[in-house]
Amino acid sequence: MLTEDRLFKRIRGDKDHVGSAGYTCNKALRLDHYxxxxxRLTSPLRRKENGEFEEIxxxxxxxxxxxxxxxxxxxxxxxxxxxxxxxxxxxxxGGAYSASLLRGLGAWHRSNALAQxxxxxxxxxxxxxxxxxxxxxxxxxxxxxxGKNPWQSHGFPRARVVLKEIERDPARSLVVIxxxxxxxxxxxxxxxxxxxxxxxxCLTALLAGIVQEGLVDQAFLAEHTTGSAAVLEQLAHVKIAxxxxxxxxxxxxxxxxxxxxxxxxxxxxxxxxxxxxxPQSTLVSYLDKLLWALTGNFAKQGTVNLHSWLVPVAKHDxxxxxxxxxxxxxxxxxxxxxxxxxxEILTDHPKRFRAxxxxxxxxxxxxxxxxxxxxxxxALDFVVVIDVAMTETAKHAxxxxxxxxxxxxxxxTFFNLEFPRNTFHLRPPVVDPLPGTLSxxxxxxxxxxxxxxxxxxxxxxxxxxxxxxxFAQAMMGALSSKLAPLAPFVLYExxxxxxxxxxxxxxxxWLAAHKCAMTYPEAVKRAGHADGEALFEAILNSPxxxxxxxxxxxxxxxxxxxxxxxxxxxxxxxxDEMRTLDSxxxxxxxxxxxxxxxxxxxxxxxxxIMRDPTWRRRDTRGALRISPQDAEALGLQDEGTAxxxxxxxxxxxxxxxxDRMQPGHVALPNGLGLSYQSELTGTAPNELTDSNxxxxxxxxxxxxxxxxxxxRLTA
Numbered sequence: 063m064l065t066e067d068r069l070f071k072r073i074r075g076d077k078d079h080v081g082s083a084g085y086t087c088n089k090a091l092r093l094d095h096y097x098x099x100x101x102r103l104t105s106p107l108r109r110k111e112n113g114e115f116e117e118i119x120x121x122x123x124x125x126x127x128x129x130x131x132x133x134x135x136x137x138x139x140x141x142x143x144x145x146x147x148x149x150x151x152x153x154x155x156g157g158a159y160s161a162s163l164l165r166g167l168g169a170w171h172r173s174n175a176l177a178q179x180x181x182x183x184x185x186x187x188x189x190x191x192x193x194x195x196x197x198x199x200x201x202x203x204x205x206x207x208x209g210k211n212p213w214q215s216h217g218f219p220r221a222r223v224v225l226k227e228i229e230r231d232p233a234r235s236l237v238v239i240x241x242x243x244x245x246x247x248x249x250x251x252x253x254x255x256x257x258x259x260x261x262x263x264c265l266t267a268l269l270a271g272i273v274q275e276g277l278v279d280q281a282f283l284a285e286h287t288t289g290s291a292a293v294l295e296q297l298a299h300v301k302i303a304x305x306x307x308x309x310x311x312x313x314x315x316x317x318x319x320x321x322x323x324x325x326x327x328x329x330x331x332x333x334x335x336x337x338x339x340x341p342q343s344t345l346v347s348y349l350d351k352l353l354w355a356l357t358g359n360f361a362k363q364g365t366v367n368l369h370s371w372l373v374p375v376a377k378h379d380x381x382x383x384x385x386x387x388x389x390x391x392x393x394x395x396x397x398x399x400x401x402x403x404x405x406e407i408l409t410d411h412p413k414r415f416r417a418x419x420x421x422x423x424x425x426x427x428x429x430x431x432x433x434x435x436x437x438x439x440x441a442l443d444f445v446v447v448i449d450v451a452m453t454e455t456a457k458h459a460x461x462x463x464x465x466x467x468x469x470x471x472x473x474x475t476f477f478n479l480e481f482p483r484n485t486f487h488l489r490p491p492v493v494d495p496l497p498g499t500l501s502x503x504x505x506x507x508x509x510x511x512x513x514x515x516x517x518x519x520x521x522x523x524x525x526x527x528x529x530x531x532x533f534a535q536a537m538m539g540a541l542s543s544k545l546a547p548l549a550p551f552v553l554y555e556x557x558x559x560x561x562x563x564x565x566x567x568x569x570x571x572w573l574a575a576h577k578c579a580m581t582y583p584e585a586v587k588r589a590g591h592a593d594g595e596a597l598f599e600a601i602l603n604s605p606x607x608x609x610x611x612x613x614x615x616x617x618x619x620x621x622x623x624x625x626x627x628x629x630x631x632x633x634x635x636x637x638d639e640m641r642t643l644d645s646x647x648x649x650x651x652x653x654x655x656x657x658x659x660x661x662x663x664x665x666x667x668x669x670x671i672m673r674d675p676t677w678r679r680r681d682t683r684g685a686l687r688i689s690p691q692d693a694e695a696l697g698l699q700d701e702g703t704a705x706x707x708x709x710x711x712x713x714x715x716x717x718x719x720x721d722r723m724q725p726g727h728v729a730l731p732n733g734l735g736l737s738y739q740s741e742l743t744g745t746a747p748n749e750l751t752d753s754n755x756x757x758x759x760x761x762x763x764x765x766x767x768x769x770x771x772x773x774r775l776t777a
Contacts, residue, residue, distance in 0.1 A: 068493050070094035070469075080607040081485040085220045089668045095677035096467070097493075100739055101451040103464035104498035115462065120500070120508070127461050128512035130444045131167060134417045140168025141387065142416040144398065144406070147174055147423030151671045152475035153468045156502025158373075158550055158570045160421060163506045165547035166515040171386075171398055171415070178400035178429065179335055180376060182344035182760035185394045188378035189633045190351060192623025193368040196481040197330035199224050201364035204326040206237040208350045209261060209336025209766075213245035214663045217334060219480065225249055235326070237319050239264055240336060242659075242729070243722040252319040258657040258727045259767045260309035262342040263643055265349035267309065267316045268323070270300035272356055275317070277324025279358030286360075286619075289632025293352065296637060305643070324357055328364025335663075340766040341649060344759040348636045355629060361618035368621035369481040370582040370611040373574050376479075387413035391761055399761025400429045401753045404438040417444040421502060422465070424670045426455040427736065427746060430763045431710055431753040448505060451673055454737065465502055466495040472567045478610060481618075483589075487607030488568055503554055503567040510551050520545060524556035530595055533557065537573075549573055565602060572598050578611070588612035635759075650726075654708065654769035660747035661732035661765050662687070669733045675743040684734035684744025685718035688772065692726065693719045696774050703775040706730070708750040708768055714775055715745045728772060 065071065073091050075084035106123035107115040118126075134143060145164055148157025164170060176184075187194055199205045199218055205228055212221040228234045229249040238250040239261060247253040256264045272278060273294055283290040306313035323329055331354050337346045359365035377395060384393035388411045391402045398406065403425070407415050418439070426435050432454075439445055439458040447459040456462045469492040478484050495501070500508075510516065524540065527533035537553075545552050550570040558566035576594030579586045589612040591597040600608045624630055650657060666678035675682065686704055688696075698704055702717045706728075715730060723729065735746025747765070755764045 065493055068098065070097055070492075076606055078606040079487065080604075080609055081219055081480075081487065083220065085223065087216055088665060089672065092672070092677045093469070095672050095674040097469055099451060099674045101673055102467075102496060103450060103452060103462065104496055105464060107462040109460050123461055123463060124508045124512050127446055127463075128509050130446075130460070131417065131509075132513065134444055135167050135169075138416045140164075141171065142413070143167060143169040143171070143419065144403070144415045144417070145169065145172045145419045145421070146403075146425055147421040148172070149174075149475075150422030151468070151669065152477055153422065153473045154375075154476045155472060155474045155567050155570070156465070156506075157421060158476075159503040159506040159554060159567075160419070162548045162551035163419075163509055166510055166513060166551075172396065173398040173400055173403060174423065175400075175428070176376065176395065177397035177761075178763050179338055181378070181394035181397060181399065182757055182762050183333065183338060183347040184376055184378040185760060186344060186347045186351060186633070186636075188380045189630060190355070191368065191629045192377075192380060193621050194374075194376050194479065195351075195366040196369045196479050197332045197366050198328075198364050198481065199228070199330050199332075202328050202330035203233065203364060204235045204237060204323055204329045206239070206323065206329065206331040206350075206353065207246060208239045208265070208331065208333040208346070209338065209340065210332055210334030211240065211242075211244035211246045211336070211663060212332075213249075214665060215334060217332065235322050237323065241724060241727055252315065252322065254309075254311045254315065254319060255724065257310040257724075258659075259341045259649060261337045261340065261346050262349060262640075263305045264309040264311055264316065265346060265353070266297070266300055266640060266643060267302045267305035267311075267313075268320050269349060269352055269356065270297045270302050270305070271317045271320030272324045272353075273297040274302070275321060275324060277321065278356050282358030282360075283356070283631075287355065287629045287631050288626070289630055290356075292632040292637060293356070296640060308643075308646075323353060326357075326359075328362065329354055329357060329359040330364060330366055335661075336766055339661075339763055341647075341757075341764055342639065343757045343762055343764075345636050345639045348633060349640075352631070355631060360629075361615050363615070367481040367613070367615065367618040369479060370484055370578070370585045370613055370617070370621070372478050372484075372486055372578050372610055373476040375476045387411070387415075392759070394760055399756070400425070401756040401761050401763050403429070404431070404434045404753055407438040407441055408434075415442065417442055419446050419448075420455055420459070421448040424449075424453040424455045426458060427453070427670055427748060429753075430748055430751040430755065430765065432746060432748040433711070434753055435748075448502060450499075453670065463505055464496075464499045465505070466499040469493060470495040470499070471501040472565050474568075474571070482613040482615070483609050484611045484613065485607055486601060486610040488565075488571065488601050488604070490563065490565070490605065501567055503570075507551060507554055510548070516545065516548060516551065516555070521552065521556055524552065534576075534595070561602065568602060571601055575601060582611050582613075582617075585611035585613050585617060588614070649767060650769045654771050655726065656692075656770045656772050657727050658706065658708065658750065658768040658770035659727070659729035659766045660751050660768050662729040664731045667731045667733045670736060672733070673736050673738050675736075675738060681718070681731065682743070683716040684731045686715040686745075686772075687718050687720040687723050687729045689723040689725045689727070690719050690721055692723075692728070692772070693717070696772060697777060698774055699777045702777045705773045705775050706745070706750060707771040707773070708752070710752050711749055713745045713749055728770065
């Protein structure tokens, strides 16, 4: 990255990077629009009685926020404080320190974007094998994508390069299940272009084809699974022709795809938001995992494998049945479902949430039902937002704290989800922090100091340690004391100042590295690290990242977290839901006949990280994509406008006639409708979504399947 006067003049991928090898997406190449956007914040802000904001000093902000949080805790308990966010766009280092603040306040309720995307899949993972799998598309003979368009969303290393390699190799095949003819579907050997919302029927038909064609790996099931008989019995009686008709895919195409999957030497599968935010999302997660399980595509090259972690970010603990305080909603992976957050606030229930700390996130824009989310924030006793810009959410805060950007501080992502070579990159700052801003770790540290949660006497043994061994011993002592819940802060205060090049925020990685080495000793050693201390040193001293762990295929079985070490295939509640597929289910109506995908990933969408609209070179208005057939029936033309109406509201949108869409299906992009320099560009999709429109198991929203009405405004 070449910088000049804080501007990013040229951005290139790092060819020496251990994970990407220089691969970049177009968002990365245009990050100057994020770094130097006109709405960067440079001073703490406090809301006045008239609703306007005034600048205040950091000392004043920290003292007053600590006081307000203490008031909420003392009056209602720490459990009335909800934390949302903690690491936008894969920048997680700051969020790692939020745990110290929350635990110090007696707070533990958290939520983030994962809770409206992945928690159903996490729950299924926990029931099956109590772990998390990584696909291996680099070596797979057959690659299957369910509701995912990696050409745009990426989601695995070197996505476009690997997709092109698969397309060029006649011995390999690509299967795509998606209602849209995506860029990935263009490369596919089998595009099962389902009707919107019918993925469960298509996947069940595929599985039934594998069972009824005798393609099940019976030896694998006998040796490594339990509960297979119930699953196979149910699939043996599925009427494939009926399910094919229901999902709109030719029966022969489904059978052909089933045969290709069932006879391949290796199969890898990945799902994404196209099904994780659609009807029956938790069931669909179960069905797509049955595809690899019934065919034995596990624990070998080119298949799915359980992997090691530096910090587990996506695991559900089956031993704990956590519920939200008001609605009693299940908290998979310990996360409050995003769609129930307003229900947990807009009530007179004595245990309702009273305050929110929101970091590096914009729930007013990114969560369902923006009007209701705004109402919920305004009903809280106290809201503090930590962010780089005055977001739609920040406008509803009592205090807004300006954070340094991800390029002005040490940063890292904990999405280390690969197999067999799992990588990690601690990124140094590219430019100095914008004057007036602080990193999130420093913000949390100042709040903890103001709360008086730790004394100098508490930290003295760690400050006095003169060697690595002495520090490690002192830290182990701290972890068995009252300081344990505040471990990230303790490391920031004691080890942090001793780290080179101002890498104080990296102190929390010391504990992560040691835990990783204790949990996966052989995998860490295979990657070239003798122990946790060596791993931590490698992290600090590797500007292009490191191989964190090197897993072995035998490790996959050791990582299975069930008590008997087997995959538990039968999930009774989901087998019951599968039986309901015999009955017709339709979510549209005469009033709302279209299926709206509210938040489609496109070349120039970036959630809400890129607020400056000039970064988009195409689709600058964020158009409503509609099929030629529907456009003709409604009298719509390219460059015209349409009124999109749902149960929750109406918005005007530019029109793009696109033959990738099938009749009855329309889409709006994600990340538009942001206010930038007092102007709005495009449509904010969550002005149209409903927080009650969600999966009954995981609570994840059905953003990709919103019943809608489309009317012409201008031709």
